[in-house]
Amino acid sequence: MEKHLTLETVDCFVEAFEDDPKNRLALNAVTQTDITTVALNRDVVNRVDHTYSHLIETPKVTNQKSSGRCWMFAGLNALRLETLKNLNLDQFEFSQTHLMFWDKLEKSNFFLENILETCNEPLDGRLIQWLLSQPLSDGGQWDMFINLIEKYGVVPKSVMPETQSSSNSRRMNSMVVLKLRECASILRKMHGQGGPIEALREAKGKMLQDIHRILSIHLGKPPTQFSWSWRDKDKQFHRKENMTPQECYKTFVGVDLNDYVCLINAPTEDKPYNKLYTVQYLGNVVGGQIVRYVNVDMATLKQATVEMVKNGEAVWFGCDVGKMFQRDLGILDLDIHDYELVYGTDFSLDKAGRLDYGHSRMTHAMVLTGVDLDHDEQPRKWRVENSWGTEHGDKGYEMMTDAWFEEYLYEITVHKKYLSDELLNLLDTDPIVLPPWDPMGSLATSR
Numbered sequence: 001m002e003k004h005l006t007l008e009t010v011d012c013f014v015e016a017f018e019d020d021p022k023n024r025l026a027l028n029a030v031t032q033t034d035i036t037t038v039a040l041n042r043d044v045v046n047r048v049d050h051t052y053s054h055l056i057e058t059p060k061v062t063n064q065k066s067s068g069r070c071w072m073f074a075g076l077n078a079l080r081l082e083t084l085k086n087l088n089l090d091q092f093e094f095s096q097t098h099l100m101f102w103d104k105l106e107k108s109n110f111f112l113e114n115i116l117e118t119c120n121e122p123l124d125g126r127l128i129q130w131l132l133s134q135p136l137s138d139g140g141q142w143d144m145f146i147n148l149i150e151k152y153g154v155v156p157k158s159v160m161p162e163t164q165s166s167s168n169s170r171r172m173n174s175m176v177v178l179k180l181r182e183c184a185s186i187l188r189k190m191h192g193q194g195g196p197i198e199a200l201r202e203a204k205g206k207m208l209q210d211i212h213r214i215l216s217i218h219l220g221k222p223p224t225q226f227s228w229s230w231r232d233k234d235k236q237f238h239r240k241e242n243m244t245p246q247e248c249y250k251t252f253v254g255v256d257l258n259d260y261v262c263l264i265n266a267p268t269e270d271k272p273y274n275k276l277y278t279v280q281y282l283g284n285v286v287g288g289q290i291v292r293y294v295n296v297d298m299a300t301l302k303q304a305t306v307e308m309v310k311n312g313e314a315v316w317f318g319c320d321v322g323k324m325f326q327r328d329l330g331i332l333d334l335d336i337h338d339y340e341l342v343y344g345t346d347f348s349l350d351k352a353g354r355l356d357y358g359h360s361r362m363t364h365a366m367v368l369t370g371v372d373l374d375h376d377e378q379p380r381k382w383r384v385e386n387s388w389g390t391e392h393g394d395k396g397y398e399m400m401t402d403a404w405f406e407e408y409l410y411e412i413t414v415h416k417k418y419l420s421d422e423l424l425n426l427l428d429t430d431p432i433v434l435p436p437w438d439p440m441g442s443l444a445t446s447r
Contacts, residue, residue: 026342039337040326048331050394052370052383054310059084059091061396063389065167068138068445071318071365072099073387075145076154078314078367083252088232095160098245100169101219102152103144104136106284108180108211111135112204113286115184119191130436131281135180138169139443140284142316142413146257147288152222153245154253159226165218172218176211183207261419261427263301264293264411266440267352271295271432274423278431279441293440294426298406304414306379309371314385318411318444321364324404330393332384332400334407351407361439362410364446366398379405388447410440 001009017023029038058081064073076094083092114131121128165172183204190200227241228248240251264277271277277293308315326336340346354360370383382405384398393399400409416424434440 020344023344026344030342035339035342036326036337039339039342041335041338044331044333044336045326045329048329048399049381050383050397050399052372052381054373055370055383056081056309056312056314058314058369058385061385061390062093062096062387064096064387064447065162065389066447067100067167067169068443068447069096069100069166069169070387070446071140071142071145071444072096072103072148074316074365074367074385074444075142075149077385077387078316079154079253079255081314082255086252086254087230087238088234088236089230090233093157095155095157097157097162097166097219098155098160098222099145099148099152100138100166101160101215101222102148103140103284104176104215105208105212106148106151106286106288107136108176109204109208110284110286111180112183112187112207114281115187116191116197116200116204119188123188127436132181132184135177135184136173137443137445138173139445141282141291141318141443142260142262142411143289143291144284146260147283147285149249149257151285151288153247153249155223155226155245155248156228159223159228160220163219172214176214179207179210179214259416260413261416261424262291262293262411262413263304264295264440265298265301265351266295266355266410267298268355269352271434271440273297274426276426276429276431277434277440279434279436279438281436282441290431292427292431293411294423296423300423301412302379302402302405304418305368305412306371306373306377307418308414309368313415315368316365316413317368317409318362318365319409320360320362321366321408321446323360323408327388328392330384330386330396330398332398332404332408334401334403355439358439360408361442362444363442365444368412369397378402 026038062073062077064070073096076096076099080092080094083089083094111131118128118131186207187200187203190203223245225242225244227239228243229237229239231237243251273295275295277295278290282291305315305317321332324334324336325332349357349359351360366387367385368382369385372380372382374380379402381402382400384400386393386396386398388396390396
């Protein structure tokens, strides 16, 4: 083909299209119907089975509604399993609004501190434009979840229930982002005029007071102390009075989150396996735990996941939920949509290629609560607890094939007891710092 696209070449394209009647059939279907419906593979739908060889007993699924708090929901959903056992309950839910409030206030401070750190960077440079592109979002990572729990604890959902803005966060976020960009402009101008860091931080304190007020108006005021009553499965009445959120975590959960490690599978050339990584400017709590990943091969990641689920321990994980997913049926399967049949072309980017060329990254966090093993103890499929309500899948639970797991799951949180000494020793090394725009720096935000 020549350098330029000529009309003669286009005529050849048109002739080739019209020569195959299947193309006309595809055109008629796709111009009237969503492509995912046209490409739906009925053979896959017909063989879906929500039965698993190893299953963790779990309560009714939660619903993040129109917010990007999946990472927070997934973390609290995993922790509440301990609370259900400790309190002898059938159903229970922690307040996601409580953690959302503190996450947004901490992220605001984190953003403004990053602005102070980079005041000498050019405004139109890639770094500053990256920081300004998303000063605050609903998304997060496991280590950010740990920071919130350790600093602010937890409360039952009835103590700080959902608000319109926690369930539909777009308007609130846009107002806070507007304020943060205004604050960034002021701080950079103060620095440019020779203002000392003490004056800039004093100004930052007043700015955060404004952010705190906005969040309180949208989400309500987080409790510093509360009382809570409940009846257990045996109909016995209980009450705890004058608890702090930190005491609530210690009493109702008691899990040491520092016993857990994030493993990732990023098979790209720039990230050798068995190394510790972090991402520059990714986090929420200044002075808190940094985001850390150990990059491992898929066999290592998968084996740790299997062992945890077999032992009755739910697994927080991050994936690219938008790929090869049928939401209504709750199916994550590489063959659920036969796009090749519809379009007459292959889509052959592998996992590394999808990361390197910007087609895939972690977009959503959920919890693995079951696995179906074959006669050789190899996983066939996985049970996924989502946080999108009960109206899809198996009452809100998804079915993920093991093949999908390998291609689109990027991160799990695993207890240290399931890892080799070699991997654990990596936690004592200095992490390799990835740039903020690296795909491993993406946040779980899907709604």
